[in-house]
Amino acid sequence: MTLPTRFLGDLEVSAQGLGCMGMSQSYGPADRDESIATIHAALDAGVTLLDTADVYGLGHNEQLVGEAIRSRRDEVVLATKFGFKRVLDPSDDGVRGDADYVRSACDASLKRLGVDHIDLYYAHRVDPNVPVEETVGAMASLVEAGKVRYIGLSEAGADSIRRACAVHPVAALQSEWSLWTRDIEGEILDTCRELGVGVVPFSPLGRGFLTGRLSQDLAEDDARRAMPRFTGENYDRNSAIVESLKALAAKLDLTPGQVALAWVQNQGADVVPIPGTKRRTYLAENVAAASVVLSAEDLAEISAVGREVAGDRYSPEALKLVNG
Template identity: 60%
Template sequence: MQQRQLGQHGPVVSALGLGCMGMSDFYGGRDDAESIATLHAALEQGVTLIDTADMYGPHTNEELVGRAIAGHRERVFLATKFGVVRSADPHARAVNGRPEYVRAAVEGSLKRLNVDTIDLYYQHRIDPDVPVEDTVGAMAELVSAGKVRYLGLSEASPDTLRRAHAIHPITALQMEYSLWSRDAEQAMLATCRELGVGFVAYSPLGRGFLTGAIRSPEDFADDDFRRHNPRFMGDNFRHNLTLVDKVRALAEQKGVRPAQLALAWVLAQGDDIVPIFGTKRRQYLQDNLGALEVSLSAQELTEINSVFSPEAVAGARYGEAGMRTVGR
């Protein structure tokens, strides 16, 4: 397994990580036995970075990951997140960054994961009503107490990252980044590199769209959140599908799968970037790990970028409410 360092002074982890959200939530259907088998297969292949969050399920994904890593803790670099609060309304979200919430949230995650220490603890979304200095100050207390090893932020703005990093070193910034989500290139990647903060790219396969397997909105289960995502709706879907078909053609020319090409593109954007792809099936795990063997020339990267330029994508990456929570 290839490895990469998270930030200038951070830990070394597998070059590809496994995101576990879809095993329990958002993408329709669940098969805990297959998900646990997939997690075990990932560990066998040398994947060390395992990513979850308390809001996935909610809570059930951390419990699932906890069962899967039991007896394998020494092989896992475990990341989880706090700060997004869900209610009985499946579409409602609140954000909480108050220090007392931080202290309560970590205890819940430790219990569900059945571990003594979380390797990387992210603030999932920035609370606009709480200074980030207060939130990160409480997170730093968790490091001192031995409950957390490293701190991270997710979907923060460059200014917020600077302010947080001044309170306690931030090891990783997590943000959506893929061929069809290039917002990080505007300022976030440069800020991370300036500060020596690692960059973890989530949804590097465009929520599965870049695999080429999704051909119609009807491919989604009724409870799949992508049905309500602007990029997967109406004319946006049809337009974006033409882009995916072009990427699929490039992958066929190279003799690789579209998912492997998409992941290889993210890996090629810098050795300081660690993509975490999500899957709940062993079959797709093996396909995705094959991206580590795909090398893209400068000419190939130019060709891919010309097909899938940032301005070519139709639709926002979240609905209106979701977009208000990113870049804070």
């Protein structure tokens, strides 16, 4: 199978990417062999964009992805991110975007990945204590040095995107976007489209909730236990979204997850979602959603399903770094 391609700025990638975070953290124990097999299956299916970050598993995920692509590097558009201080100090959830840190973080990622360049390098969050111009200027110097091909921002606000683009072209904005997370719709999305910045939605399946397969009985080490949408009455209220998705899925002969993912996939030719999975079974289901074409009526009906969401997506502290 060959997926169609889309452009993030001038960077050509598969219309759907693969988020690799869950292979190393947040959603249960790591399974090296299945994770590598899943990455290989993604490449076989025509997925070219692989997404990781230095903070995922505190370096483990970059090492895993690097190992998986070692013999297939030329098939991959490799994206990674920098910025969270807990890479150096697990007790510190702050971010850094100063020039010295940008350069040192890139060198460390290149070493963990075992590659000589990164195709798409994101600032994981905008550092509120450093002008975005300094961060992007340092990223631009990495492009000049041949260590990075394209740069991106993650969870950045419209003003930061505009200021960043004034320093160097920004290929992509990676932000959470799904039926139940619509923060970027409006000013942020409009700014991206005005400036030619592609959009890479992460968690397009609502961290698994929108698949309809998630149980409230999450493992003790599952990161979702600390997210307001997955707890108590919020979970019960949000389950109504899944029930509506199931009804739509039956009508469209899709799974609920495919409906949710296809909705994101159909938001524009500049949108490249990166659903995360660490299992080949779910990978095949996700990739199939990339070819689903939804009518305007379908899109409107699906869109209405996710409007009433109970609970924030992060803790109040974590939300301070969103859309910065």
